[in-house]
Amino acid sequence: MEENKEEQEMEVLALKSIYEDEFKILEGDGEEDGIPITKFEIEIASEIIETIRILLRIEYVDEYPSNSPPRYTLEVVSGVSGEQISELREKLDELVSKKKRGNINKDQETIIKKINF
Numbered sequence: 211m212e213e214n215k216e217e218q219e220m221e222v223l224a225l226k227s228i229y230e231d232e233f234k235i236l237e238g239d240g241e242e243d244g245i246p247i248t249k250f251e252i253e254i255a256s257e258i259i260e261t262i263r264i265l266l267r268i269e270y271v272d273e274y275p276s277n278s279p280p281r282y283t284l285e286v287v288s289g290v291s292g293e294q295i296s297e298l299r300e301k302l303d304e305l306v307s308k309k310k311r312g313n314i315n316k317d318q319e320t321i322i323k324k325i326n327f
Contacts (some may be wrong), residue, residue, distance in 0.1 A: 211272060215246055222247045235283050236267070253287065262289035264298075279306045 226233045229252050239251035249269040252312040274280045282302065286295050294311035 214272065214276050216276060217275055219246065221275075222250065225250075225252065228261075237269075256289070259289060263287035263292060264295075282306075 232253040234251050234253075235247055235249075236265040247270075247297060249267070251265050251267040254264045254266055255320075263286075265287055267283045267285070269281040271278050271280060284295060285300070286292075290296055290298075
């Protein structure tokens, strides 16, 4: 369990440094009060089509990353149809399923790359 927390903390630091202003902590702060960050969101915008924006919300579970994937939700901010977001969710579910079976060694960075248009 402690190893999972350490890996989660390292992952959060990496994602914060990559996504800077697009990264928002939703639960915990990991620094001032010592409460680990367990829930955060990243706003992903298309580099090609300026009107496309999606929020990826991630919530760590205690068993992540050793035995379970994190929970995630997608919310359309703009520029994506319901059909497109459904297709994207299916692809993300497939990635998470592969990770559960041990076929993918990358975690949500893989997911984020998939939706980073």
